[in-house]
Amino acid sequence: DQQVKQNSPSLSVQEGRISILNCDYTNSMFDYFLWYKKYPAEGPTFLISISSIKDKNEDGRFTVFLNKSAKHLSLHIVPSQPGDSAVYFCAASAVWSGSRLTFGEGTQLTVNP
């Protein structure tokens, strides 16, 4: 049972345009959501997070939106840069799971110059 889903395995955008990465979850007990970026042969890098008490969190070029009723979150990157090309993982956390994160399968973002 995959509780966090990223249905798009890949996304390609032009430099300067907006990248929108999507994530859906099934467990309503999740109350904290995170996005990680991963380059090949490196560890994931924390990007941005959002608590379930908010519907938006912004950090520079990165904005995460949370729609609790739809159990959906998205990561917007504006403007996209070639250096943003990486795999992006969505993850979720709940008090009942202790410190465990549940990851999605990831989306490969390619930003073309």
Add this chain to the structure above:
Amino acid sequence: DTEVTQTPKHLVMGMTNKKSLKCEQHMGHRAMYWYKQKAKKPPELMFVYSYEKLSINESVPSRFSPECPNSSLLNLHLHALQPEDSALYLCASSLYRGESSYNEQFFGPGTRLTVL
């Protein structure tokens, strides 16, 4: 210091070898994790230590043996591994979820393990 360090960066071992992976953090985090990651897959949780005690073991084979000597160090001892254990092994740390709702996990760069 907001870094998680891991050594070695690369490791090649035979199926009869014994080796150890090491992880260190100085962010005062009391939760530390071992993950295994295969190519194009999300990190797969192996073990969680909370306050230096093993709190989660995700049914990992006994050929993987974790150890948390103190609040800053985490080891993973390897013995009699199989070729299918070849993967990127990641260490992470975070605040303990009981301390804060904001438990971002910070990952190290990983150890690329190849079992021959």
